[in-house]
Amino acid sequence: YYNTTTDKLYLSNGTAWLPLDTNAPPVPTGGTVTIPAQSGLSTFSYNLGLNFTDELPDAELAYTLESGTLPAGAVLPTSGNTALTGTATNTGATYNFVIRATDAKAAFSTQAYTQTIIVVGGTGGTVTTYGSYKAHTFTSSGTFTMLGAGAIDVLMVAGGGGGGGSTAGGGGAGGVINATSISAPAGNISIVIGAGGLGDHNAQTGNAINTSGGNTTFSLGSLTSIGGGYGARGFTTSAGTRNASAGGSGGGGGQYSGNNYNPTLPGAGTSGQGHAGGSATNTNNYGGAGGGGAGGAGGNFTGAGGVGGVGLSNNYRTGSGEFRGGGGGGSTHGSNTTSNIPGGNGGGGAGGPINATAGAVNTGGGGGGKGQHQSASTQQGAGGSGIVIIRYAV
Numbered sequence: 001y002y003n004t005t006t007d008k009l010y011l012s013n014g015t016a017w018l019p020l021d022t023n024a025p026p027v028p029t030g031g032t033v034t035i036p037a038q039s040g041l042s043t044f045s046y047n048l049g050l051n052f053t054d055e056l057p058d059a060e061l062a063y064t065l066e067s068g069t070l071p072a073g074a075v076l077p078t079s080g081n082t083a084l085t086g087t088a089t090n091t092g093a094t095y096n097f098v099i100r101a102t103d104a105k106a107a108f109s110t111q112a113y114t115q116t117i118i119v120v121g122g123t124g125g126t127v128t129t130y131g132s133y134k135a136h137t138f139t140s141s142g143t144f145t146m147l148g149a150g151a152i153d154v155l156m157v158a159g160g161g162g163g164g165g166s167t168a169g170g171g172g173a174g175g176v177i178n179a180t181s182i183s184a185p186a187g188n189i190s191i192v193i194g195a196g197g198l199g200d201h202n203a204q205t206g207n208a209i210n211t212s213g214g215n216t217t218f219s220l221g222s223l224t225s226i227g228g229g230y231g232a233r234g235f236t237t238s239a240g241t242r243n244a245s246a247g248g249s250g251g252g253g254g255q256y257s258g259n260n261y262n263p264t265l266p267g268a269g270t271s272g273q274g275h276a277g278g279s280a281t282n283t284n285n286y287g288g289a290g291g292g293g294a295g296g297a298g299g300n301f302t303g304a305g306g307v308g309g310v311g312l313s314n315n316y317r318t319g320s321g322e323f324r325g326g327g328g329g330g331s332t333h334g335s336n337t338t339s340n341i342p343g344g345n346g347g348g349g350a351g352g353p354i355n356a357t358a359g360a361v362n363t364g365g366g367g368g369g370k371g372q373h374q375s376a377s378t379q380q381g382a383g384g385s386g387i388v389i390i391r392y393a394v
Contacts, residue, residue: 311346
Protein backbone atom coordinates (compact mmCIF):
# COMPACT_ATOMS: atom_id res chain seq x y z
CA TYR A 1 0.00 0.00 0.00
CA TYR A 2 1.05 3.66 -0.41
CA ASN A 3 1.37 5.82 2.72
CA THR A 4 0.58 9.44 1.88
CA THR A 5 2.09 10.64 5.18
CA THR A 6 5.54 9.14 4.66
CA ASP A 7 5.29 9.36 0.85
CA LYS A 8 6.49 5.77 0.56
CA LEU A 9 5.24 2.48 -0.88
CA TYR A 10 5.05 -0.41 1.62
CA LEU A 11 5.16 -4.18 1.08
CA SER A 12 4.09 -6.88 3.54
CA ASN A 13 6.32 -9.78 4.51
CA GLY A 14 3.36 -11.47 6.19
CA THR A 15 4.28 -10.08 9.58
CA ALA A 16 4.93 -6.38 9.08
CA TRP A 17 4.65 -3.61 6.49
CA LEU A 18 8.15 -2.63 5.19
CA PRO A 19 8.96 0.52 3.19
CA LEU A 20 10.08 -0.05 -0.38
CA ASP A 21 13.46 1.77 -0.68
CA THR A 22 13.84 3.23 -4.15
CA ASN A 23 17.36 4.59 -3.30
CA ALA A 24 17.73 7.68 -5.45
CA PRO A 25 21.31 8.47 -6.54
CA PRO A 26 23.26 11.34 -4.93
CA VAL A 27 22.29 14.75 -6.31
CA PRO A 28 25.35 16.69 -7.59
CA THR A 29 25.75 20.47 -7.52
CA GLY A 30 25.82 20.48 -11.32
CA GLY A 31 27.82 22.47 -13.84
CA THR A 32 31.56 22.80 -13.13
CA VAL A 33 32.64 23.51 -9.57
CA THR A 34 35.75 25.72 -9.28
CA ILE A 35 37.85 24.66 -6.33
CA PRO A 36 39.79 27.68 -5.00
CA ALA A 37 43.30 27.97 -6.41
CA GLN A 38 46.07 26.97 -4.05
CA SER A 39 49.82 27.25 -3.90
CA GLY A 40 52.16 24.46 -4.83
CA LEU A 41 53.59 22.55 -1.84
CA SER A 42 50.43 23.29 0.20
CA THR A 43 47.97 20.67 1.50
CA PHE A 44 44.70 19.88 -0.26
CA SER A 45 41.66 20.48 1.94
CA TYR A 46 38.57 20.57 -0.31
CA ASN A 47 35.45 18.71 0.93
CA LEU A 48 33.87 16.80 -1.98
CA GLY A 49 30.86 15.96 0.18
CA LEU A 50 29.68 19.54 -0.21
CA ASN A 51 28.79 18.84 -3.84
CA PHE A 52 26.69 15.67 -3.44
CA THR A 53 23.36 15.41 -1.59
CA ASP A 54 22.22 11.87 -0.75
CA GLU A 55 19.73 10.13 1.47
CA LEU A 56 22.69 8.37 3.05
CA PRO A 57 25.43 10.19 5.01
CA ASP A 58 28.20 11.78 2.95
CA ALA A 59 30.78 9.56 4.62
CA GLU A 60 29.13 6.51 3.02
CA LEU A 61 29.80 7.80 -0.49
CA ALA A 62 32.74 6.38 -2.42
CA TYR A 63 34.61 8.81 -4.71
CA THR A 64 36.35 7.72 -7.91
CA LEU A 65 37.89 9.57 -10.85
CA GLU A 66 35.44 9.40 -13.75
CA SER A 67 37.57 11.32 -16.26
CA GLY A 68 40.26 13.99 -16.56
CA THR A 69 43.33 14.41 -14.33
CA LEU A 70 43.42 15.13 -10.62
CA PRO A 71 45.65 18.02 -9.48
CA ALA A 72 49.18 16.65 -9.09
CA GLY A 73 49.61 15.38 -5.54
CA ALA A 74 45.86 15.15 -4.77
CA VAL A 75 44.45 11.89 -3.40
CA LEU A 76 40.74 10.99 -3.43
CA PRO A 77 39.05 10.28 -0.09
CA THR A 78 39.19 6.79 1.33
CA SER A 79 36.12 5.07 2.76
CA GLY A 80 34.46 7.14 5.45
CA ASN A 81 36.07 10.42 4.39
CA THR A 82 35.05 13.24 2.06
CA ALA A 83 38.08 15.53 1.61
CA LEU A 84 40.86 15.62 -0.96
CA THR A 85 44.22 15.02 0.75
CA GLY A 86 47.89 15.08 -0.22
CA THR A 87 50.36 17.84 -1.01
CA ALA A 88 50.21 19.83 -4.23
CA THR A 89 53.31 19.67 -6.36
CA ASN A 90 55.01 22.97 -7.13
CA THR A 91 53.96 22.95 -10.78
CA GLY A 92 51.71 25.66 -12.15
CA ALA A 93 48.75 24.21 -14.07
CA THR A 94 44.94 24.14 -14.28
CA TYR A 95 43.32 20.73 -13.85
CA ASN A 96 39.88 19.65 -15.11
CA PHE A 97 38.36 16.41 -13.85
CA VAL A 98 35.08 14.61 -13.11
CA ILE A 99 34.39 12.75 -9.85
CA ARG A 100 31.85 9.90 -9.47
CA ALA A 101 30.15 9.56 -6.06
CA THR A 102 28.61 6.13 -5.40
CA ASP A 103 26.46 5.34 -2.37
CA ALA A 104 26.32 2.10 -0.41
CA LYS A 105 23.50 0.77 -2.62
CA ALA A 106 25.43 1.39 -5.86
CA ALA A 107 23.52 4.47 -6.94
CA PHE A 108 25.87 7.15 -8.32
CA SER A 109 26.19 10.53 -9.97
CA THR A 110 29.08 12.65 -11.32
CA GLN A 111 30.33 16.19 -10.77
CA ALA A 112 32.81 18.24 -12.86
CA TYR A 113 35.60 20.28 -11.19
CA THR A 114 38.42 22.63 -12.11
CA GLN A 115 41.35 23.80 -9.96
CA THR A 116 44.52 25.83 -10.55
CA ILE A 117 47.78 25.17 -8.71
CA ILE A 118 50.02 28.24 -8.41
CA VAL A 119 53.80 27.90 -8.46
CA VAL A 120 55.42 29.11 -5.25
CA GLY A 121 58.96 30.34 -4.68
CA GLY A 122 62.00 30.65 -6.85
CA THR A 123 65.52 29.59 -7.67
CA GLY A 124 68.96 30.98 -6.90
CA GLY A 125 71.38 31.19 -4.01
CA THR A 126 71.80 28.52 -1.36
CA VAL A 127 68.43 27.00 -0.42
CA THR A 128 67.41 25.91 3.08
CA THR A 129 64.01 24.80 4.38
CA TYR A 130 62.80 25.07 7.97
CA GLY A 131 59.35 24.97 9.52
CA SER A 132 56.92 26.41 6.97
CA TYR A 133 59.56 28.49 5.13
CA LYS A 134 62.07 28.12 2.34
CA ALA A 135 65.04 30.51 2.28
CA HIS A 136 67.49 31.51 -0.48
CA THR A 137 70.80 32.92 0.76
CA PHE A 138 73.06 35.03 -1.47
CA THR A 139 76.61 35.54 -0.21
CA SER A 140 77.72 36.94 -3.56
CA SER A 141 75.97 38.85 -6.31
CA GLY A 142 73.50 36.88 -8.42
CA THR A 143 69.94 36.48 -9.69
CA PHE A 144 66.86 35.26 -7.85
CA THR A 145 64.12 33.96 -10.16
CA MET A 146 60.51 33.92 -8.99
CA LEU A 147 58.72 30.93 -10.56
CA GLY A 148 55.35 32.54 -9.94
CA ALA A 149 53.97 35.64 -8.31
CA GLY A 150 53.90 35.58 -4.52
CA ALA A 151 54.86 37.28 -1.28
CA ILE A 152 58.46 37.23 -0.06
CA ASP A 153 60.45 38.55 2.89
CA VAL A 154 63.91 40.00 2.23
CA LEU A 155 66.86 40.66 4.53
CA MET A 156 69.56 42.90 3.05
CA VAL A 157 72.91 43.70 4.67
CA ALA A 158 75.50 45.99 3.08
CA GLY A 159 79.27 45.73 3.46
CA GLY A 160 80.78 46.98 6.70
CA GLY A 161 83.14 49.95 6.84
CA GLY A 162 86.88 49.56 7.39
CA GLY A 163 88.44 50.43 10.74
CA GLY A 164 90.79 53.40 11.02
CA GLY A 165 94.53 53.30 11.70
CA SER A 166 96.44 54.97 14.56
CA THR A 167 94.29 55.57 17.68
CA ALA A 168 91.28 55.38 15.44
CA GLY A 169 87.61 54.44 15.38
CA GLY A 170 85.96 51.17 14.41
CA GLY A 171 84.15 50.85 11.11
CA GLY A 172 80.38 51.20 10.99
CA ALA A 173 78.23 48.19 10.15
CA GLY A 174 76.59 47.85 6.77
CA GLY A 175 72.99 49.03 6.66
CA VAL A 176 70.35 46.38 7.41
CA ILE A 177 66.94 46.33 5.68
CA ASN A 178 64.23 43.88 6.73
CA ALA A 179 61.41 44.10 4.17
CA THR A 180 58.42 41.82 4.75
CA SER A 181 55.47 40.72 2.60
CA ILE A 182 56.86 42.14 -0.66
CA SER A 183 54.61 41.35 -3.62
CA ALA A 184 56.96 39.79 -6.16
CA PRO A 185 55.95 39.01 -9.76
CA ALA A 186 57.30 36.05 -11.69
CA GLY A 187 60.69 36.83 -13.21
CA ASN A 188 64.28 37.70 -12.39
CA ILE A 189 65.47 39.90 -9.53
CA SER A 190 69.07 41.15 -9.62
CA ILE A 191 71.07 41.12 -6.39
CA VAL A 192 74.36 42.91 -5.74
CA ILE A 193 76.22 42.13 -2.51
CA GLY A 194 78.28 44.98 -1.07
CA ALA A 195 81.94 44.30 -0.32
CA GLY A 196 83.53 45.18 3.00
CA GLY A 197 85.58 48.39 3.18
CA LEU A 198 89.38 48.35 3.37
CA GLY A 199 91.18 48.65 6.69
CA ASP A 200 93.71 51.50 7.21
CA HIS A 201 97.20 50.03 7.64
CA ASN A 202 99.72 52.83 7.44
CA ALA A 203 98.14 56.17 8.23
CA GLN A 204 101.50 57.81 8.88
CA THR A 205 102.43 57.66 5.20
CA GLY A 206 98.88 57.94 3.91
CA ASN A 207 98.95 54.50 2.26
CA ALA A 208 95.88 52.25 2.03
CA ILE A 209 93.41 54.70 3.52
CA ASN A 210 90.40 52.83 4.88
CA THR A 211 87.14 52.95 2.94
CA SER A 212 83.40 52.60 3.48
CA GLY A 213 81.59 49.36 2.73
CA GLY A 214 79.79 48.77 -0.54
CA ASN A 215 76.02 49.04 -0.96
CA THR A 216 73.83 45.95 -1.32
CA THR A 217 70.99 46.29 -3.84
CA PHE A 218 67.82 44.37 -4.70
CA SER A 219 66.30 45.34 -8.04
CA LEU A 220 62.68 44.66 -7.05
CA GLY A 221 61.49 47.90 -5.47
CA SER A 222 64.98 49.39 -5.99
CA LEU A 223 65.92 48.54 -2.41
CA THR A 224 69.41 49.63 -1.31
CA SER A 225 71.14 49.04 1.99
CA ILE A 226 73.96 51.54 2.51
CA GLY A 227 77.53 50.47 3.16
CA GLY A 228 78.98 51.10 6.61
CA GLY A 229 81.05 54.24 7.15
CA TYR A 230 84.82 53.99 7.70
CA GLY A 231 86.28 54.67 11.14
CA ALA A 232 88.12 57.89 12.02
CA ARG A 233 91.88 58.01 11.37
CA GLY A 234 93.96 59.26 14.24
CA PHE A 235 97.02 60.07 12.18
CA THR A 236 97.08 60.89 8.47
CA THR A 237 98.75 63.26 6.05
CA SER A 238 95.47 65.09 5.44
CA ALA A 239 93.41 66.61 8.25
CA GLY A 240 90.36 66.69 5.98
CA THR A 241 90.20 62.90 5.75
CA ARG A 242 90.57 62.14 9.46
CA ASN A 243 86.90 62.20 10.54
CA ALA A 244 84.79 59.08 10.35
CA SER A 245 82.33 58.60 7.50
CA ALA A 246 78.55 58.34 7.58
CA GLY A 247 76.98 55.18 6.20
CA GLY A 248 74.38 52.51 6.91
CA SER A 249 75.93 52.80 10.35
CA GLY A 250 78.56 55.45 10.94
CA GLY A 251 82.22 54.93 11.76
CA GLY A 252 83.52 55.63 15.25
CA GLY A 253 85.39 58.84 16.11
CA GLY A 254 88.95 58.95 17.47
CA GLN A 255 91.35 60.80 19.75
CA TYR A 256 94.92 61.78 18.82
CA SER A 257 97.06 64.41 20.54
CA GLY A 258 99.41 65.31 17.68
CA ASN A 259 99.10 68.14 15.18
CA ASN A 260 96.14 69.68 17.03
CA TYR A 261 93.76 67.21 15.43
CA ASN A 262 91.64 66.48 18.54
CA PRO A 263 89.17 64.87 18.46
CA THR A 264 88.09 63.30 15.18
CA LEU A 265 84.36 63.13 14.60
CA PRO A 266 82.09 60.06 14.28
CA GLY A 267 79.90 59.28 11.29
CA ALA A 268 76.10 59.30 11.25
CA GLY A 269 73.95 56.27 10.49
CA THR A 270 71.10 55.97 7.98
CA SER A 271 67.60 56.12 9.43
CA GLY A 272 65.96 52.70 9.41
CA GLN A 273 69.24 50.92 8.62
CA GLY A 274 71.74 51.64 11.38
CA HIS A 275 73.18 53.96 14.03
CA ALA A 276 75.94 56.51 14.49
CA GLY A 277 79.46 55.71 15.57
CA GLY A 278 80.64 56.55 19.08
CA SER A 279 82.44 59.78 20.01
CA ALA A 280 85.87 60.42 21.51
CA THR A 281 85.37 62.26 24.80
CA ASN A 282 88.64 61.88 26.71
CA THR A 283 91.42 64.35 25.75
CA ASN A 284 94.05 62.74 28.00
CA ASN A 285 94.36 59.41 26.17
CA TYR A 286 94.78 58.11 22.68
CA GLY A 287 92.15 55.80 21.23
CA GLY A 288 89.00 55.37 19.20
CA ALA A 289 85.26 54.86 19.60
CA GLY A 290 83.25 51.93 18.34
CA GLY A 291 81.54 51.92 14.97
CA GLY A 292 77.75 52.08 14.90
CA GLY A 293 75.71 48.90 14.60
CA ALA A 294 72.37 48.06 13.04
CA GLY A 295 70.87 47.67 16.51
CA GLY A 296 72.66 50.40 18.46
CA ALA A 297 75.23 53.21 18.43
CA GLY A 298 78.94 52.59 18.83
CA GLY A 299 80.46 52.91 22.29
CA ASN A 300 82.27 56.17 23.14
CA PHE A 301 86.00 56.38 23.77
CA THR A 302 86.45 57.47 27.39
CA GLY A 303 89.97 56.29 28.13
CA ALA A 304 89.58 52.81 26.64
CA GLY A 305 88.47 51.89 23.14
CA GLY A 306 84.71 51.99 22.59
CA VAL A 307 82.93 48.73 21.83
CA GLY A 308 81.17 48.29 18.52
CA GLY A 309 77.42 48.88 18.29
CA VAL A 310 75.27 45.76 18.50
CA GLY A 311 73.76 44.24 15.37
CA LEU A 312 70.26 42.86 14.79
CA SER A 313 69.00 39.30 15.10
CA ASN A 314 67.16 37.71 12.21
CA ASN A 315 65.79 34.19 11.67
CA TYR A 316 65.35 34.19 7.88
CA ARG A 317 68.04 31.64 7.00
CA THR A 318 67.46 28.78 9.46
CA GLY A 319 64.63 29.81 11.73
CA SER A 320 67.07 30.52 14.57
CA GLY A 321 68.24 34.02 15.44
CA GLU A 322 71.47 35.09 13.73
CA PHE A 323 73.03 38.50 14.46
CA ARG A 324 74.34 40.67 11.64
CA GLY A 325 75.37 44.30 11.31
CA GLY A 326 77.68 44.69 14.33
CA GLY A 327 79.98 47.74 14.50
CA GLY A 328 83.76 47.43 14.74
CA GLY A 329 85.50 47.96 18.10
CA GLY A 330 87.55 51.12 18.63
CA SER A 331 91.29 51.15 19.22
CA THR A 332 93.51 51.51 22.24
CA HIS A 333 97.12 52.70 22.26
CA GLY A 334 100.18 50.96 23.67
CA SER A 335 102.58 48.06 23.25
CA ASN A 336 100.06 45.30 23.90
CA THR A 337 99.48 43.48 20.58
CA THR A 338 96.19 41.86 21.65
CA SER A 339 93.06 42.98 19.81
CA ASN A 340 90.90 43.31 22.87
CA ILE A 341 88.15 45.87 22.25
CA PRO A 342 85.19 43.78 21.08
CA GLY A 343 83.10 44.53 18.06
CA GLY A 344 79.33 44.46 18.25
CA ASN A 345 77.44 41.16 18.25
CA GLY A 346 76.75 40.62 14.58
CA GLY A 347 80.21 40.24 13.05
CA GLY A 348 81.94 43.42 14.23
CA GLY A 349 85.74 43.14 14.23
CA ALA A 350 87.77 43.78 17.39
CA GLY A 351 89.97 46.85 17.87
CA GLY A 352 93.29 46.84 19.67
CA PRO A 353 96.56 48.58 20.46
CA ILE A 354 98.40 47.43 17.34
CA ASN A 355 96.36 44.81 15.50
CA ALA A 356 92.69 44.84 14.60
CA THR A 357 90.43 42.15 13.24
CA ALA A 358 88.16 42.29 10.24
CA GLY A 359 84.38 42.18 10.31
CA ALA A 360 83.03 38.68 9.74
CA VAL A 361 82.30 37.68 6.15
CA ASN A 362 78.64 38.05 5.06
CA THR A 363 77.58 39.82 8.24
CA GLY A 364 78.20 43.44 7.23
CA GLY A 365 80.28 43.80 10.41
CA GLY A 366 82.51 46.85 10.71
CA GLY A 367 86.27 46.42 10.93
CA GLY A 368 88.12 47.06 14.19
CA GLY A 369 90.16 50.24 14.73
CA LYS A 370 93.96 49.88 14.93
CA GLY A 371 95.96 51.59 17.65
CA GLN A 372 99.34 52.21 16.00
CA HIS A 373 100.25 53.40 12.54
CA GLN A 374 103.96 52.76 12.10
CA SER A 375 103.80 49.44 10.24
CA ALA A 376 101.87 48.21 7.26
CA SER A 377 102.41 44.63 8.42
CA THR A 378 100.02 44.75 11.35
CA GLN A 379 96.62 43.13 11.03
CA GLN A 380 94.00 45.30 9.41
CA GLY A 381 90.37 45.84 10.37
CA ALA A 382 88.57 45.48 7.04
CA GLY A 383 84.77 45.44 6.93
CA GLY A 384 82.78 42.25 6.44
CA SER A 385 80.90 41.67 3.20
CA GLY A 386 77.12 41.84 3.01
CA ILE A 387 74.40 39.27 2.40
CA VAL A 388 70.84 38.90 1.07
CA ILE A 389 68.37 36.30 2.35
CA ILE A 390 64.96 35.78 0.74
CA ARG A 391 62.30 33.60 2.32
CA TYR A 392 58.68 32.66 1.62
CA ALA A 393 56.07 30.36 3.09
CA VAL A 394 55.69 26.90 1.55
